[in-house]
Amino acid sequence: MKASKTGNLFTGFTAAVSPAALTAMRQKARRLNYRNRTNLSLQDIASTLNPILRGWIAYNGRFQPSALGSLYRHINKSLVAWTVRKYKRFRNSKRQAGTFLQKVSRKCPQLFHWKLGTTGVFA
Numbered sequence: 001m002k003a004s005k006t007g008n009l010f011t012g013f014t015a016a017v018s019p020a021a022l023t024a025m026r027q028k029a030r031r032l033n034y035r036n037r038t039n040l041s042l043q044d045i046a047s048t049l050n051p052i053l054r055g056w057i058a059y060n061g062r063f064q065p066s067a068l069g070s071l072y073r074h075i076n077k078s079l080v081a082w083t084v085r086k087y088k089r090f091r092n093s094k095r096q097a098g099t100f101l102q103k104v105s106r107k108c109p110q111l112f113h114w115k116l117g118t119t120g121v122f123a
Contacts, residue, residue, distance in 0.1 A: 017060040029075060032048065034049065035078045035081040049112065083097040084097050
């Protein structure tokens, strides 16, 4: 324990990802622009995004994995937007696109971060 400049004792902190780091991660995912790349398959998007996701999860999610929930939601919503653009049958319903991706996540949880149990946050 160490006294700060004000004389208060500093006992510790909770190691978690900062809000600025989460914003930077979401911006990087947005710059990849996979939501508009309908020529790619879901496996292609996964092969591009997974190394980046694995690094973020390993570094920032080590001590408090739940802190990355907003990043997972952002990626899932971007995947829903990709699904809506890719498949005509989902053009009028984000909810159906989310249900479709939820089924895919149950069949193939290893594709993205879904194996961590973050599949319930689509649409």
